[in-house]
Each structure stands twice: as structure tokens, then as C-alpha cells.
Amino acid sequence: MTVTRIELLSQFVGQTVTLRGWVYDRTSKGKLHFLLMRDGSGIAQCVIFKGNVGEDVFQAFAAAGQESSIELVGTVKADARAPGGFEIDVQSGRVLQSAQNYPITPKEHGIEYLMEHRHLWLRSKKPWATMRVRHAVIMAIRNFFDERGFTCMDAPIFTPNACEGTSTLFEVPYFEQTAYLTQSGQLYAEAAAMALGRVYTFGPTFRAEKSKTRRHLTEFWMIEPEMAFATLDDVMTLAEDMLSSVVAHVLKTRRAELAVLERDVSKLEKIVTPFPRITYEEASRILLDHPDIKGTELAFKPGEDFGAPHETIISNLYDRPVMVHRYPAAIKAFYMKRDPADPTKCLSVDVLGSEGVGEIIGGSQREDDLALLLERIRHEKLPEEAFQWYLDLRRFGSVPHGGFGLGLERTVAWICGIEHVREAIPFPRTIYRLTP
């Protein structure tokens, strides 16, 4: 007997197969059960006639609640009445474990309740589709870098100090010392780039900021490519190539999942290179004159960083991600290289996702001059001793280099059209959620 998966049913029309999975939903009509079965790969309607399977099996399935684990043997039929177009005419089956009172019904639930039951909620259609897209995004990113000669070199998660010296970090005991959970692998990626040329890190990142917005998690996954012999333009080109390539891969391989998510794919089909590039100054002028915020509390103040409403205004001007570059050096990290054409600016770029989702990438060309970098570290009052190894990268064969950090959950949420990043990761960690 052929054991198969629901996503492959179209290859087995007319044949008898075995399916293993769980009861997603059931409606019964006298001597007939319509059973929606899911197996992780999809959902199939299974028709159980009492006369075909016998009284005992029929009763067992009548008593099996939502999410009972089951095994069925039946013939695959094409039937327009079945969701998905195929159904199983069941000949025999058994209930492995009969579940009762499954907490998540096909009816509506609030987000708190669903998050409290995240370990079960993952079985529902929307999380299922989101996780399948997340996987496709991960694979697309890894393939993209692999094809371009990048080596994956992951950074440590325990670190001795703040990478950028700004965010609040999680402290953990580390034998006789205190360690911090990494907030960025970038400085390590720079060291790796000097060794391997083109590298990327792909790992978890931690921020102890008490953020409470749809864009923040305390634990999230970040991809940080770093290239030796690269300028800001090279960094921007890499970013747009990567994002467009990832979106194309998802469109090619995850159409069904995007349909479950009710995503407007025409919006995604517009994500092709080149992406618009505007300077911070140009963006500032747009914001200063924008009628929605001019003269309000949200009014943009020149020289300051963009707030969430500002990012939304800028990103809504375009049908694809927009790259805002050359921010004021004063509001950006110490390691970003100054713009030779205007030393008050730095060679940085933020990529704002389309449809108003905000920043999904932050990157820059790095300061490669030892003296200037040291001056920045002292000016920011960072612990100079802790940065000696980083300064070594400028003492021994310094070259122009740069890279960026991509937030995986923000990218997945953007592609899926999901409002909140907590739904773009299997088990989200937020300020008020450490369980399940």
C-alpha cells in the first residue's frame, strides 16, 4: 500500500493510498462523514460511508474530535465538490488517538488566546502557510548567497559587550563573568569578511528593549552579509538583488500558501530591481512638506531619525522597497563610514519594505580608517579595550567593506502581508511572552 502525502494526491488519482495525519474538521450526515484531514503538507476531504468501513470504524470516527490522529486507506478521486479538487473515498481507517475538546475551533479566537496556545495554533491554516513561506524565504536567502560565493560564518551568541553600544542587552551569567546575548553579529561578520571575502551570518539576535509594537520581538533572526572591497553602492545593489530574488522564489514555490494568507500577489510581482534610491535629505524634504504631518505632533524635525509614521509616508510613495541612504552620522552607529562628499552624513542605507511595513534592512559601508574609527569609539565613550580585536581589522590589511542586516521576521511578515511579526516566527518572544 502506497503511503503518501496530501500535497502529492494529484499524482495518485484512481489509486488506493494510505494517509496519516490529523482530523482538521468533520461534518457528519447520518451514515456519512466528511472528514477534513491534514497531514502537514495540505488538507484533504475524506468521505467515510458507514456501509464501506463498517459500524465500528464509523463510530470510532464519529467520536474522534478535532486533531485526533488518524490513518486512512482509500481511493483518490478528482471531485470538484471537494476543497482542493481531490478527495479520498475511504475504505478503511483507524483512530490512533481520539482527541476531545481541542482548544482551537474553526471559529474566531483572540490573539492572546491563540498565542497562549501557539503550540497548537501552529497546526491551523494561517500559521501553516506562514511557516511554509518562512522556510522558502530562508532557503532563498541561503541559495542567493551561496550562488554568489558567500560563506556562511555564524557569529557567537554569547558576547562580552554590546556590539553597537546602544541597545539594552540581555545579561546572562557566564561562569565567573557576565555575558550578553548578541544584538548583532556584524562586527564578527567584518572579521570573517577579511578572512573569506564574502560572508554572511544567519542566527538569532536579542534585544532587551521594552518595545511593544507590531514590528518588534525580543528574539528574532537576522541575516547579515558582509563584503570586503565593497562600497555603499555595492551594499545597496546586493540588498535589492537579494530581496527581489527572495520574493521571486516565494512567488514561484508558495502560491498556495499565499492564497491561504489572502495575499495580493500582484503587489509582490512588482518587487523587481532596481529599487528607488533616495537620500536622507531628499526624504527629509518630502516629509517637511507632507500635508498629513506638517504642523502636527508628528511633524518631521530636520536632522532627526525617521519615526514609524515617517517611514510609512516614504514607503507609500513607491510600489517596491525604497532605499534611503546617507543619514546624518550623528544618529547612526559609530562604525559607519562618513560620506567623503559631506562629513555630516554617513554611508548608510535603510531599506523600507513596500506597503508601509517599515524598515526591513539596515546597512552601511564601514569605517575602514583606524584613526577615524578610534576617534568615533572614543567620542561615543565605548569601552576601547573591548574593541581592540575589531581595531585589528583596520591595523592589518584594512579595505573598504560593507554589508547589511536583514530582519527575517519583518521580511516574512512583509511578504505574507501579516500585520505583526510575532506571527512570522514559530514561538515568538516579546516583552510579555516567554511561553509556550
Place this chain on the structure above:
RNA sequence: UCCCCGGUAGCUCAAUGGUAGAGCACCCGGCUGUUAACCGGGUUGUUGUAGGUUCGAGCCCUACCCGGGGAGCCA
């Protein structure tokens, strides 16, 4: 850390300061084409916690707990 909103049945919600309700879920019965099935019957409460005002509090007041939305910070 700051601002706003919420917490009532397993879930989603309603209830002018005056007897705590509905839909769904669940249980029993009926039905061989359901798609959020349908029809008949049934079960379901420490109104987040503690105190206060009042003849009387789910409702008003205070504190606390829990959560949601936003700001800041950032990916």
C-alpha cells in the same frame, strides 16, 4: 519608561446602578454530498484580584495583576 484600550460561560461577545444573556463549542437524537452544514432537545458562571461608595455594583472609585494597540529604540 510613557500614552490609550480591554479582562463577563471552553471560545467570541452583549447586559440604563435593580433577576447575568446570545452565538459557537460540547452532550443526546435525526439525516448518503457536507463546505462556518442543517433540524429537535440539553449542559455551561468565584463577571481578572483586593478593597471602597451604595439599600443594591459586571457597571462608579482606588490599588494591583494580566493582556492588546501605539510612542521611543531598532531588524
